[in-house]
Amino acid sequence: MPLDGIYIYSLAEEFKNKLVGCRVDKISQPEKDELILSLRGDRTNLKLLISASSTYPKIHLTNINKPNPVKAPMFCMVLRKYLGNARVTEISQISTDRIIAIDFESADELGFYSIYSLIVEIMGRHSNITLVRKRDNIVIDSIKHMTPEINSYRSLYPGINYVYPPESIKLNPFDFSFEDFNSYVDSNNIKFDYSIFSKMFTGVSTQFSKSISEALTINNIELNSFNLKNIYSYILMLFESLKKGEFHFNAYYDASSVKDFYCKELYQLENLNKRSYDSPSALIEEFYHEKDKTDRLNAKSYDLQKIVNNNIDRCNKKLEILKKTLKECEEKDHYRIFGELLTANIYNIKKGDKSVKTLNYYEVNEEYIEIKLDENKSPSENIQAYFKKYNKLKKSAEMAEIQINTTEQELDYLQSVLTNIKNVESYDEIDDIRRELTETGYIRFKKEDKKKSKTSKPHHFLSSDGAHIYVGKNNIQNDSLTLKFADKQDIWMHTKNIPGSHVIIKNAGKISDKTLEEAATLAAFYSKGKDSTKVPVDYTEVRNVKKPSGSKPGMVIYYTNKTIYIDPKKLELQKIE
Numbered sequence: 001m002p003l004d005g006i007y008i009y010s011l012a013e014e015f016k017n018k019l020v021g022c023r024v025d026k027i028s029q030p031e032k033d034e035l036i037l038s039l040r041g042d043r044t045n046l047k048l049l050i051s052a053s054s055t056y057p058k059i060h061l062t063n064i065n066k067p068n069p070v071k072a073p074m075f076c077m078v079l080r081k082y083l084g085n086a087r088v089t090e091i092s093q094i095s096t097d098r099i100i101a102i103d104f105e106s107a108d109e110l111g112f113y114s115i116y117s118l119i120v121e122i123m124g125r126h127s128n129i130t131l132v133r134k135r136d137n138i139v140i141d142s143i144k145h146m147t148p149e150i151n152s153y154r155s156l157y158p159g160i161n162y163v164y165p166p167e168s169i170k171l172n173p174f175d176f177s178f179e180d181f182n183s184y185v186d187s188n189n190i191k192f193d194y195s196i197f198s199k200m201f202t203g204v205s206t207q208f209s210k211s212i213s214e215a216l217t218i219n220n221i222e223l224n225s226f227n228l229k230n231i232y233s234y235i236l237m238l239f240e241s242l243k244k245g246e247f248h249f250n251a252y253y254d255a256s257s258v259k260d261f262y263c264k265e266l267y268q269l270e271n272l273n274k275r276s277y278d279s280p281s282a283l284i285e286e287f288y289h290e291k292d293k294t295d296r297l298n299a300k301s302y303d304l305q306k307i308v309n310n311n312i313d314r315c316n317k318k319l320e321i322l323k324k325t326l327k328e329c330e331e332k333d334h335y336r337i338f339g340e341l342l343t344a345n346i347y348n349i350k351k352g353d354k355s356v357k358t359l360n361y362y363e364v365n366e367e368y369i370e371i372k373l374d375e376n377k378s379p380s381e382n383i384q385a386y387f388k389k390y391n392k393l394k395k396s397a398e399m400a401e402i403q404i405n406t407t408e409q410e411l412d413y414l415q416s417v418l419t420n421i422k423n424v425e426s427y428d429e430i431d432d433i434r435r436e437l438t439e440t441g442y443i444r445f446k447k448e449d450k451k452k453s454k455t456s457k458p459h460h461f462l463s464s465d466g467a468h469i470y471v472g473k474n475n476i477q478n479d480s481l482t483l484k485f486a487d488k489q490d491i492w493m494h495t496k497n498i499p500g501s502h503v504i505i506k507n508a509g510k511i512s513d514k515t516l517e518e519a520a521t522l523a524a525f526y527s528k529g530k531d532s533t534k535v536p537v538d539y540t541e542v543r544n545v546k547k548p549s550g551s552k553p554g555m556v557i558y559y560t561n562k563t564i565y566i567d568p569k570k571l572e573l574q575k576i577e
Contacts (some may be wrong), residue, residue: 008241252272325400491540
């Protein structure tokens, strides 16, 4: 569910209780459209995350740390200039809409105090964060600049007057009378269906409207024009309870994932499992963090995915052509037989003959066959032509076999890279894969920045029995883990005939069945088969794993292995950073 005005109201109430009076300690911008304000209060430190992402815009308190870019973006520098050490004086929601204004009191270089408003608009692809000087309503800067070419209603860039988004003509859920309610229904030809309240009230989403409709049914109040008094009484009571802060922060989920969340009960989802939270921020962070992280990583790695997918398509087309060539070469033995039969019957052939009929002694039945000839060639030239065609097809078949083998190996490698891209958990891992593709020639080499870029480390887990398990994040790490890091008696694991990560179990003695099962689960989870069941995972000692000469990163051969079948899932194992 996108954040609606009612949920924003619950967030604003939380911020008023926790943030007013706090001072800004640090401002960072880990993403181009995301801010984190570190605030210090009376014996407490808090972090406020504000995102103007077009996919997952949000604002909430957070406990998650995010790495900052080497060079701070311009908007971050502006906020540091005006809001550094500023004190939060007021937090308000604008007309129960998806807009929050946070006022800061800040002193300039001469010691004069000014009030600055950080206005956060949570409105899908129109989301924005703007710093406004309150005394003259001038925009200092915004995280996304808008010009008249982008938006005809208003502009957002430094030096102009700030204009709020268009105000809704709907009713304010916290300030309306029965006359307002009745008049709105009459003048707008409102249909009495489950979406009625989202059409009438600012900040009410369709999902919450549906929940109100369900609640009316539960209370035996029919949704029609004859029941306006009863409907009005119920929703007035509901909105009054929200105004008093009577929230219930719940997430609704089935066996696989969270389906929805809200600050009040969603009666239409009562058949699903429900998890309660103490605050709106904790609920949003739980719901959005992984989704937002996955979305950003996909956007960051999109160019790599495109490169790999283009090369996979190229390999598949090449395989199709090679297999077609191999199919055509199946006729090569016929030309050899024709040449040998013509050689045996050369005395019966004259120049100018268009064909010759001869006994095929290569067949069990020894039937006569007719062989076509070129009347312009001599008998020996016709024989040479058939042998030449045979040798050409033979050579083509041999080369096609070699090329098919090479292309299939390349395809396996590219599939493994694509799997690694889909399993990335940080920007450093994406950079590692980019370097790998550069080294293998799929990306043109570019001179890197003088500052040495970070490289990620393999996943390091501790099994239930205390064994150390390592999982490669990319093919270069896979090679390093298996060929350099692991000892010969360590256990090596990999999904059978499925692209995935190399997994190493450090063998400090006897490895328990529980550790083997957990390591196999990790191998299946970090593979292309992570969404399948009963994934086969091969395992053997590292001494039995070899890397063929000239093979691509991550490609190995092994023998004397055993196989375990496992269902992939995310394990709650201790992770060592």
